[in-house]
Amino acid sequence: MDLMQHDFTNADIAELTAWRRKLHENPEISGEEVRTAREVVAFLADTGPDRVLTEMGGHGVAVVFDSGAAGPTLLFRSELDALPIEEISDAPHRSRVPGKSHMCGHDGHTAILAAMARQLARRRPASGRVVLLFQPAEETGEGAAGVIADPRFPEIAPDYAFSLHNLPGTPLGHVRLKPGVVNCxxxxxxxxxxxxxxxxxxxxxxxxxxxxxxxxxxxxxxxxxxxxxxxxxxxxxxxxxxxxxxxxxxxxxxxxxxxxxxxxxxxxxxxxxxxxxxxxxxxxxxxxxxxxxxxxxxxLASLNDPDATVHLTAALDAEGVSHDEAELPMRASEDFGRFGKGAKSAMLFLGSGEKHPQLHNPDYDFPDDLIPIGARIFLRTARTMLG
CATH class of the missing domain: 3.30.70.360 (Alpha-Beta Plaits)
Known part of the structure; x- marks a missing residue:
């Protein structure tokens, strides 16, 4: 396998899409993500991670792929929680839970990290560690703080932390990224x-x-x-x-x-x-x-570290993903900023489509086409930094 090869098979895409939709059908809001966390652990079981930490900062899950060789620890974060919003949709995979729905795309972000796990199972990093963090309670601002306060967090404390958020109003697959403040x-x-x-x-x-x-x-x-x-x-x-x-x-x-x-x-x-x-x-x-x-x-304000931003930018260029700094910083808030207090961190914003319903709208749904794109960006980052 080529060192930078991380293509997904048709079967991968089909299974990841079906799983994302399963999560969409069964949303759990902040602090209630018990079943969602179990789904993550079960779905990733056959990827053979070197370590799985559960109930991190609540219902969080940290999945570790360790090379066994010296090197930095890279953390990639997604979110588990949904919102207390009644979904308006005719989609077969619409929410089955009255008054609750994945109207922010956290189900899709979680599928992106699951896609990463599949490829890391096929080839471990050559050095250092990759930690896939499925974080609870982002919507209330309590999740990142809870994970960091967890007494086991020092065991997975990263040197670099990366995350993404889908962004309606931006062309599908196009990325917004810049150093400095990105969220209020x-x-x-x-x-x-x-x-x-x-x-x-x-x-x-x-x-x-x-x-x-x-x-x-x-x-x-x-x-x-x-x-x-x-x-x-x-x-x-x-x-x-x-x-x-x-x-x-x-x-x-x-x-x-x-x-x-x-x-x-x-x-x-x-x-x-x-x-x-x-x-x-x-x-x-x-x-x-x-x-x-x-x-x-x-x-807290989310600030992209210049060095971490350079690594994401290099991955975007290597993968041929268009990007610019437009519309940043955003007025919206994001609890990922807390990870930047102890690591070099950066978040990118992945376009969901110019006419896609906005986040927290009752007719929003995560575009499944973003799953392989997001995973490719993160995998390229990890492979370049760790080999």
Missing amino acids: ASRGMRIVLSGRTAHSSMPETGVSPMMAVSRLMPALTALSAGHFSRDDFALVTVCHVAMGEPVYGIQPGQAEIRCTLRTRLDERMADLMAAAEALVRQEAEAGGLGNAVDYHEVF
Whole structure:
């Protein structure tokens, strides 16, 4: 076999496509990926990995192909989780689980890593190790952090970490890739304002959060500043507001606001959080309200390391895959950025088609034609770096 040969047979493509569709039919959302993880372990059993770690950071699976010779450890990551979205589709492989579906393409990303495993089984790397990480809970921002915090992670800690995400609106198979920031830092901010209920006929006897809520929503969004291409970029989006009970006889005594804070860089996030919290305290004090703030779904900014990006770029060129830097960085967030704190990491974005439904749309479906393309890119990267 040629050193760079990693073509897939028709049987490979058929089996990988059928398996991807099986995953699509049986989605599990963040934190619930028990069956999906078992599917991965079972499907890859005949590839003979040197080691399989399960329940990594939750329901994650790490599959290791070790050369036994000195060399770097390369980690390639996919995601296991689906979304709490009702699928709208006539496809035979549409979701069988009400209210849950793979509307982000994580089933396809998982199939790409499974395709890699087939070829690594046919020829181990000549040096170092390849770790295929099937990560849980990407959508909530908890998965990467959980994997890294797992006490077994040092056993597979990578020197380089690579990942991809499919990208609707980009020509099928075309790649977006650049060094530096590629995904924003973001976090969900939950604000609770506490007053005192009253009979709706005697509102003066209570303390309502209504005025504070009405002032906070525009004040928070007004913290948005800067052009996205600049490091001072900040964006606040109000996502949910709830106040009182859905009745007519009670003036509300409590309210909750949920919003997303977004910045290009992690350093800018601290300033945005401080400004938002100051607004909350100001309005709460003016209205005689108690207040509390907590944060959820925390994503660090994803930065592509220059050296790791060079390796992916070389693989794209060797495989004849067109690429450019257009549309990067993205406003969206991605928890893969956490792997860049301990390794040289880089993520590429693989086009799903210019007219393909967008991510998180109820009619989205991962294009199966991307499975061999994504696998070829990653395999070329691994073969070039490890032999």
